[in-house]
Each structure stands twice: as structure tokens, then as C-alpha cells.
Amino acid sequence: MAGPSPARPRPAKAAKASKSALPALIPSDNSYLQRILNARVYDVAIETSLSPAKSLSKRLGNKVFLKREDEQPVFSFKLRGAYNKMVNLSAESLAKGVICASAGNHAQGVALSAKKLGCRAVIVMPVTTPKVKIDAVLSFGGEVVLHGDSFTDAYGRALELEREQGLTFVHPFDDPDVIAGQGTVAMEILRQHQGPIDAVFVAIGGGGLISGVAAYIKALRPEIKVIGVQTKDSDAMVRSVKAGKRVTLADVGLFSDGTAVKLVGEETFRITRELVDDFVLVETDAVCAAIKDVFEDTRSILEPAGALGVAAIKQYVAEHGCKGQTFVAITCGANMNFDRLRFVAERAEVGEHREALFAITIPEERGSFKRFCELLGPRSVTEFNYRISDANKAHIFVGIATQKREESLKLAKTFAKHGFETLDLSDDELAKLHIRHMVGGRSELARNERLYRFIFPERPGALMRFLSSMHPDWNISLFHYRNQGADYGRILVGIQVPRGDNTALRAFLDSLNYPFVDESNNPVYKQFLG
Numbered sequence: 001m002a003g004p005s006p007a008r009p010r011p012a013k014a015a016k017a018s019k020s021a022l023p024a025l026i027p028s029d030n031s032y033l034q035r036i037l038n039a040r041v042y043d044v045a046i047e048t049s050l051s052p053a054k055s056l057s058k059r060l061g062n063k064v065f066l067k068r069e070d071e072q073p074v075f076s077f078k079l080r081g082a083y084n085k086m087v088n089l090s091a092e093s094l095a096k097g098v099i100c101a102s103a104g105n106h107a108q109g110v111a112l113s114a115k116k117l118g119c120r121a122v123i124v125m126p127v128t129t130p131k132v133k134i135d136a137v138l139s140f141g142g143e144v145v146l147h148g149d150s151f152t153d154a155y156g157r158a159l160e161l162e163r164e165q166g167l168t169f170v171h172p173f174d175d176p177d178v179i180a181g182q183g184t185v186a187m188e189i190l191r192q193h194q195g196p197i198d199a200v201f202v203a204i205g206g207g208g209l210i211s212g213v214a215a216y217i218k219a220l221r222p223e224i225k226v227i228g229v230q231t232k233d234s235d236a237m238v239r240s241v242k243a244g245k246r247v248t249l250a251d252v253g254l255f256s257d258g259t260a261v262k263l264v265g266e267e268t269f270r271i272t273r274e275l276v277d278d279f280v281l282v283e284t285d286a287v288c289a290a291i292k293d294v295f296e297d298t299r300s301i302l303e304p305a306g307a308l309g310v311a312a313i314k315q316y317v318a319e320h321g322c323k324g325q326t327f328v329a330i331t332c333g334a335n336m337n338f339d340r341l342r343f344v345a346e347r348a349e350v351g352e353h354r355e356a357l358f359a360i361t362i363p364e365e366r367g368s369f370k371r372f373c374e375l376l377g378p379r380s381v382t383e384f385n386y387r388i389s390d391a392n393k394a395h396i397f398v399g400i401a402t403q404k405r406e407e408s409l410k411l412a413k414t415f416a417k418h419g420f421e422t423l424d425l426s427d428d429e430l431a432k433l434h435i436r437h438m439v440g441g442r443s444e445l446a447r448n449e450r451l452y453r454f455i456f457p458e459r460p461g462a463l464m465r466f467l468s469s470m471h472p473d474w475n476i477s478l479f480h481y482r483n484q485g486a487d488y489g490r491i492l493v494g495i496q497v498p499r500g501d502n503t504a505l506r507a508f509l510d511s512l513n514y515p516f517v518d519e520s521n522n523p524v525y526k527q528f529l530g
Contacts, residue, residue, distance in 0.1 A: 385481075
């Protein structure tokens with residue numbers, strides 16, 4: 001590695017440290033402070049904005065600022081460390097070319113830096129890397145090699161290619177020059193906001209960003225807390241700090257692919273262990289909700305790793321009851337595959353406790369479905385899945401708009417009190433990922449069934465109007481509804497109409513005045529549901 005060696009690792013200590021003890025943790029020669037101040041990043045990187053998240057701040061009762069690293073030319077902070085490492089390489093090393101392993105963002109940083117410096121760049125990426133990141137690397141002239149399911153897998157292959165082809169390895173996080181480059185993020189934060197800051201929340205993958213940020217902040221403003229954030233299924237740094245040594249995870253969650261690291265770096269572990277005040281672990285649903293929060297404030301869409309800091313602030317405020325404090329979240333990346341937005345939108349409501357999911361068992365008798373709907377009152381229904389299947393009982397999968405977790409618990413008690421067996425699925429991963437899309441199927445009980453698609457205005461009471469207009473002798477044998485946040489809702493409903501009752505059916509359809517399509521002869525219906 002180019003440049004002077006960092007200070008020697010110090011003895012093991014707790015992850016948290018008192019404010020009075022923090023200055024003593026900085027290397028005596030201030031090597032990282034000097035490295036950060038002298039880092040060359042602005043040949044390719046820009047000074048990103050520190051923007052207030054006005055809506056989120058108002059909702060949380062605290063000032064929240066977003067350090068917008070998603071504004072970088074490669075939509076991630078990784079450009080800083082990659083370029084600072086490469087610009088310090090010898091001419092001979094650059095002539096041979098560089099290689100790196102990356103889940104995507106570091107890869108783009110290396111590729112763009114190589115283009116700027118005029119050298120070859122080979123990028124080894126996990127096969128799980130989003131296509132948008134692969135395409136970006138190729139657009140900068142990088143050579144992509146896909147290998148393994150995680151960063152650690154790609155890292156091993158990159159080391160092999162380094163030896164085989166005589167390339168120079170550019171580590172994504174465990175290198176002093178890379179750490180120093182990432183530390184310029186903190187340098188900008190303190191320059192841009194010279195007033196009080198209570199805490200800076202930093203996503204952790206391998207630990208390069210938080211190491212640089214902590215080294216700079218603790219050297220100049222030790223009263224500011226540096227809080228690391230990881231997902232619960234990719235918490236290698238948190239486990240390592242607790243164990244007092246680096247811990248290798250057997251598997252990592254891949255939703256936040258930018259932080260999917262099985263083993264953190266030696267140097268990043270040392271710095272994080274010594275300087276970071278606290279950690280927050282967040283779940284997938286909370287990250288999805290945070291992506292939505294940032295979009296509402298900025299109209300920008302972050303990748304999951306980029307939203308970890310925001311998710312952590314919300315969780316931290318809820319757990320500690322903070323009021324009137326100032327927090328900074330580093331929005332460290334925005335390389336999101338468009339196709340993933342469908343999943344994010346689906347899970348954001350649950351993550352914010354704005355949607356409760358239930359499995360309801362109702363007696364299979366006329367009027368029971370309507371009686372259940374009456375219990376919902378003015379609440380907005382976000383999803384309804386029902387298919388007649390048993391002569392005595394029916395099962396419904398229903399989503400209901402809520403404001404907080406306590407509301408879903410209250411609803412469950414209300415349903416049970418009125419004789420509807422209820423299972424709260426709001427925290428059930430199987431239900432959220434799969435079951436909600438699998439309710440239905442063929443039914444021998446669905447005789448004389450007519451299938452219709454309806455479109456009606458999204459407003460409270462629209463569903464009850466639909467049910468109240470039906471003939472009392474008709475039975476609903478299938479029902480699917482999903483509120484996607486549009487102005488109009490879409491319903492698929494199966495109605496069992498006695499033979500010869502077409503006149504009454506036509507009168508019912510006309511009275512609704514809702515656009516509809518008769519799907520009774522649709523071949524897809526006949527194949528899967530009829």
C-alpha cells in the first residue's frame with residue numbers, strides 16, 4: 001500500500017466510549033487526519049450538498065440532514081476512496097492496470113478513476129449485482145468479471161486474477177488511502193454545518209466509509225456521536241465488535257447489496273471498534289420506508305444501502321425519545337435497479353407501520369363477507385384476497401392502512417371479538433413475500449361463477465357501496481383488490497349468480513356506474529381459477 005502505515009492496532013475495547021476518552025483514541029501522529037486533509041478526490045468527485053429533510057424532520061421532531069453522496073458522478077461516495085488510492089500509485093503500477101472486487105459502487109469508482117488516469121481496470125463483481133451497476137462499469141470502460149454471490153466470493157477471485165495478470169489491487173475499504181478518501185465526506189459535513197450536530201449515521205459494509213468519517217470527526221469534533229448502521233442479515237461489523245475479533249458471516253442478506261459483506265477489513269475493524277459510539281441494526285421493511293421518506297423530501301430514489309442511515313435515525317429517535325436534536329444521515333448510494341421499486345413500494349408501508357396484514361377466517365355463509373367489511377369502518381383497505389374453498393369456512397388475506405403498530409393489534413382484537421378468527425401477519429416474512437400473491441386457485445364450490453374486473457374511485461366507502469348494491473341471493477366466490485396508491489382502485493371479483501338471473505345482474509352492473517370488464521370467458525381465468 002502506498003503512503004505511511006497507519007498507527008498500530010490498540011488493545012480491545014468496548015464499542016462505546018465516553019466523550020472524555022475519545023480524543024485519546026486518535027493515533028498520536030494524527031495520520032488519518034493528515035491523510036484526509038491531503039486526500040485527492042476532487043479531480044473526479046464533487047462536494048455534495050448537505051440538505052435538510054424538512055418533512056422527515058417535522059415528523060420526527062428533530063433536525064435531519066442528508067449528506068447527498070448519491071449526487072456523485074457514479075451516484076456513490078466510493079469514487080472518493082478509489083481515486084485517492086489510484087492517484088497515489090506509481091506510474092509503473094498504473095501501467096500494469098488495476099483490479100478490484102465490488103458489489104457495484106466501488107467498481108464504478110475504480111472504473112471512472114481508471115478512465116481519468118488512463119489505465120486498465122478489471123472489476124470482479126458478485127453475480128447478484130444489480131444490472132444498473134454492471135452497465136455503469138462497462139460504460140466507463142471497465143472489464144467486468146462476475147463471480148460468486150457476495151463481495152467475499154468476488155474478492156477471492158479478484159486476488160487470483162491479481163496474481164495471474166500482475167495487476168494492482170484496489171481494495172474497496174481496507175486500505176488507508178481508500179479510508180482517507182472516504183473521510184473527506186466528514187470533512188465536508190463539518191465545513192457545511194458548523195453548528196451543533198448530535199450524531200452522524202453511517203452505513204457499514206466493509207467499514208471504509210465509517211472509518212474515514214469517524215477518524216475525521218473524532219479528531220476535530222469528538223462530542224459528535226458516530227453511529228454505524230447495518231441490516232440485521234448483514235451485520236458482520238456489529239458481530240465483530242461484540243466478539244472483539246473479526247467474525248465471518250456464513251451468509252449475508254442481498255437486499256442491501258451495497259453492504260452485503262461477510263468479513264469486514266482488519267484496519268476498518270480496528271478503527272470502528274475504537275472510534276464508533278454505537279450501532280443500529282435495521283430491517284428490510286424499515287429500509288424500504290426510508291427510501292420512500294427520502295423520495296418524499298428530495299424526489300430522489302436511493303438504493304437500500306443509501307437509505308440505511310435514514311432508517312437508523314427513525315429507529316434511534318423512536319427508541320431514545322429524542323427531541324430537538326440534529327442528526328446527519330449519509331445517503332451513500334443511489335444505484336437502484338428500477339425493477340426493485342415494486343418490492344420497495346410493497347414493503348415501505350409495512351415498514352412504516354402504515355399497513356397491517358391479516359389472515360381472517362370467516363364462516364362461509366351469505367352476508368359474512370359484508371359483515372366483516374363493516375367492521376373496517378372508514379379505514380382504507382389496501383388489499384383483499386379471497387377465494388371460496390370450503391363449504392364451512394373461508395380465508396381472507398387483507399391489508400389495512402394504519403398509522404402505527406398499536407392500531408393493527410387493536411384491529412386484531414376487534415375482529416376476534418366479533419367471531420372472526422384472526423392471524424396478524426404484519427411481521428411475517430413468508431406472508432409478505434409470497435402468501436399475499438398466492439391466495440386463490442380453482443374451487444369446486446364456485447358454480448355459476450361470473451368473473452368481473454371493476455375500476456372505481458379510491459375513496460372511503462367505495463368498497464361498501466359495491467357490496468351493498470349486490471343482490472342478497474348472490475354470493476362472492478372470489479375477491480382480489482390491491483390499492484397501489486392511484487386515484488382508481490381495481491377489483492377482480494367472482495359472483496355466483498343463479499342461472500336465469502341475468503336481468504338482475506345487468507341492473508346491478510348498471511347501478512354501480514363503475515367501468516367493468518366481463519372476464520368469465522378469459523382463458524387465463526379458465527386455466528387457473530375457473
